[in-house]
Amino acid sequence: MNKMMKIIGAVAVINIVARLFGFVREMAIANQYGTSTAADAIVTAYTIPNFIYLVVGGALTTAFISVYHSTKTDKALFVRKSFTTVLVAAVAITVILIIFTDPLLHLFFKGLSVEEYALTRNLYLWMMPSSIILVLSTWMSGVLNVNGKFNLSSLAVLLYNASFVGIAVLLTSYFGPESYGIGALVGALLMGGFLYAGLRKSRLYSLKPSFAMSVDTKRLWVIALPILFGGASLQFYAVIHRIVADGFGTGTISAVNFASKLTGFPQAIMMTAVTTVIYPLLSKKQGEGDMETIRALYKKGMLYLFALLVPATAIAYFFAEPLVRLVFGHGEFTEASILLTVPLFRVFTLSMFFLAANTYITRFYYAKANSLVPVIFSLINVFVINLGVIYLMIDSYGASAIAYGTVISAAMNFVMLAVYARVKWKL
Incomplete structure (x- = not known):
């Protein structure tokens, strides 16, 4: 256990730096464009490619890890087949989404002006091809x-975030907001190249494509599809944020984005480090039937999350305005932008523990090959409770209703997941 915690600590340090660069990207957008039409366009354009990256890449990688530890066939052949599966899926989804660019943008983002739509479309076409590389990078990270x-x-994540923001900031004076599209694509290429080189150097497995279907390939999809739908429902928080915020005028989309990203920063650092190390161990222990270790991991992880994130929530809530001023209050991020962002951030902070705990508990469901129950809970909370809260509160609380929807639905999802895990597995 001590060795595992040391590994988590080392991964956490790297992830802190990586997440810092990712957050610096948000700070750079705020500094250069404030809560303007350009900022809204950058945030909007990145929504769908990031959705594919997190949902498709995350689902296929999680399923790969589960099957990898339980497969009875040759692991080298399974790696080649799963690589082919991930590659074909990523290319097919990305090509379809590029072909239907205009209908897709009009469907999800209806309130864009002509100028904003043109900029969003150009940024989207720059960013969308990176989805292929990002999905493959997520899978290679799993290997x-x-x-x-x-x-x-x-x-690799550190390289991606650092190069993304570095290229975007460097090229802004030449290409304007479209520099963020260029940064997204080049950053993904560098990340993918780094991971591929790491795999080659480690001499772990060949990535030569193998198109033959097998039982394990089918199992990969059986496990991945529920996870994909569950991940999609959770990532729809971001899509819902964009759609609802669009009704409040220029700047609200970017203000909601900045507030949610600032809220998610501490819990993302913690969860990335913990799940990176714990999930492969969980899958292994589940394969061995070692429930004692699984229960110990669950309890300790929940205790660490509570001890770290509850105080962080209190600090963020009570010092919301100075934090927003410190992080974003520079350049084009005016006093009006601060006043728009602070109330949103204050409410979003209340979701920090619940969102992190939901991600953490869900990994135990996945390790037990139970990916359907988290999907059902996510669908209920994101599309029923979340939207219901927004609808009921939007007239009284304005854009803050978006944040309240996230807080209340995340808390309800936590209760559902924790109670079911307790009853089903005594966790």
């Missing part, structure tokens, strides 16, 4: 993680 190469996957 490295199941073989104990945790630092390489964390360093």
Whole structure:
């Protein structure tokens, strides 16, 4: 256990730096464009590619790890087949979404002006191809993680975030907001290249495509599809934020984005480090039937989350305005932008523990090959409770209703997941 915590600590340090660069990107957008039409366009354009990256990449990688630890066939062949599966899926989804660019943008983002739509479309076309590389990068990180190469996957995220923001800021004076589209694509290429080089150097497995179907490939999809739908429902928080915020005028989309990203920063650092190390171990222990270790991991993880995130929530809530001023209050991020962002951030902070705990508990469901129950809970909370709260509160609380919807639905999701895990597995 001590060795595992040391590994988590090392991964956490790298992830802190990586997440810092990712957050610096948000700070750079705020500094250069404030809560303007350009800022809204950047945030809007990145929503769908990021959705594919997190949902498709996350689902296929989680399923890969589960099958990898339980497969009875040759692991090298399974890696080749799963690589082919991930590659074909990523390319197919990305090509379809590029072909239907205009209908897709009009469907999800109806309130865009002509100028904002043109900018959003250009940014989207720059960013969308990166989805293929990001999905493959997530899968390659999974291959490295199941073989104990945790630092390489964390360093890849650091490289992606650092190059993304560095290129975007460097090229802004030449290309304007479209520099963020260029940064997204080049950053993804660098990340993918780094991970591929790491796999080659480690001499773990060949990535030569193998198109033959097998029982394990089918199992990969059986496990991945529920996880994909569950992840999609959770990521729809971000899509819902964009759609609802669009009704409040220029700047609200970016203000909601900045508030939610500032809220998610501490819990993302914690959860990325913990799940990177714990999930492969969980899958292994589940395969061995070691419920004692699984219960110990669950209890300790929940205790650490509570001890770290509850005080962080209190600090963020009571010092919301100075924090927003300190992080974003520079350049084009005016006093009006601060006043728009602070109330949203204050409410969003209340979701920190619940969102982190939901991610953490869900990993135990996945380790037990139970990916359907979290999907059902997510669908109920994101599309019923979340939207219901927004609808009921929007007239009285304005844009803050978006944040209240996230807080209340995340808390309800936590209760559902924790109670079911307690009854089903005595966790």
